[in-house]
Each structure stands twice: as structure tokens, then as C-alpha cells.
Amino acid sequence: MSAADEQPVGIDDLLERVRAGYRRIEAEQAHEAARTGEALLVDIRYAALRERDGLIPGALVIERNELEWRLDPQGSHRVPEATGHDLRVVVICNEGYASSLAAASLHQLGLGRATDLVGGFQAWRAAGLPVEPPEG
Known part of the structure; x- marks a missing residue:
């Protein structure tokens, strides 16, 4: 079957498929993994969100369009x-x-331990974990 013969996949189905390929991580687990040096936190939010909401201390900021590179x-x-x-x-x-979707892309590059944060930055903040105020 060629790619042209395949049925389109909606975003909800695509998310379900890619998430089935790895174990996602909760905010408290991510915080502990970063604190102990077991994981690198990578913030892919665009500048306006970082300026509005702040930053996770120690997270590496790489916007989504540069992530794989x-x-x-x-x-x-x-x-x-x-x-x-x-x-x-x-x-x-x-x-x-x-x-x-970004974690799935990193898997394609051979970064098999890549995962993502359930609920993203908003879950981190809601869990009361450290956030640096926006610069400016």
C-alpha cells in the first residue's frame, strides 16, 4: 500500500499513536529527574508564552522549529x-x-529516551514547581 492509498489521520488519533510509543512524564517526576541530573528539560514554547508565564529554572529553551537540529x-x-x-x-x-509530536520526532532521530511533560508548562506551574518570572 502506498502513502497515497492511506487514509488521513486526525490529530487526536495521531497523538494517541505517538504517545503509545513512549511513557510520558508528570511534572513532579520531571522536576526530580532534572534536579538529579537524570534528564534534560527542554522548553519549546514560543517567546510570547515564555514572556507571559515565565521559565522553568534550568530548562534549555529551544523553540520547536529548531528542536531536531x-x-x-x-x-x-x-x-x-x-x-x-x-x-x-x-x-x-x-x-x-x-x-x-516533538518527542516522537526526537525518537525518529534515535533519541529513544525522549518523552514529554503531561500537561506541559501549565501542569508544572499548577503543581507549584519553581518558575522564574519573565525577564523584562
Whole structure:
């Protein structure tokens, strides 16, 4: 069957499919994993949301459109933190939707331990976890 023969997939079905491929992480678990150095938190929210709501202390900010280039351990544009394919990355968006698709994309690059934060930044904040005020 060719790609042209496949039926379109709606976003809800796509999210369900990609999320079935890995275990998502709750805010408290992400906080502890980052605190102990077991995971790299990566905030993919766009600037307006970071300016409005603040930042997670210690999270690496990489906007969604640059994520794969910055985290591919073999890429020429990688960040220093992209040390290998075994890196545990927790992708954080605003509410936990775009981050699921981003984590699935990182899996395609061989970052098999990539996951995302259930509920995104809003769940982090609602859990009372540390947030730095917006700069400015």
C-alpha cells in the first residue's frame, strides 16, 4: 500500500499513536529527574508564552522549529547538551500537545529516551514547581 492509498489521520488519533510509543512524564517526576541530573528539560514554547508565564529554572529553551537540529547528537548545529542518543530529554510545551509530536520526532532521530511533560508548562506551574518570572 502506498502513502497515497492511506487514509488521513486526525490529530487526536495521531497523538494517541505517538504517545503509545513512549511513557510520558508528570511534572513532579520531571522536576526530580532534572534536579538529579537524570534528564534534560527542554522548553519549546514560543517567546510570547515564555514572556507571559515565565521559565522553568534550568530548562534549555529551544523553540520547536529548531528542536531536531539542536538535539541531534550527530548534527552540526547541536547544542553542547546533545551528548548522545541515550540522553533523556523531557520536552515541554504549553499544555502537552505539541511536545508529544516533538518527542516522537526526537525518537525518529534515535533519541529513544525522549518523552514529554503531561500537561506541559501549565501542569508544572499548577503543581507549584519553581518558575522564574519573565525577564523584562
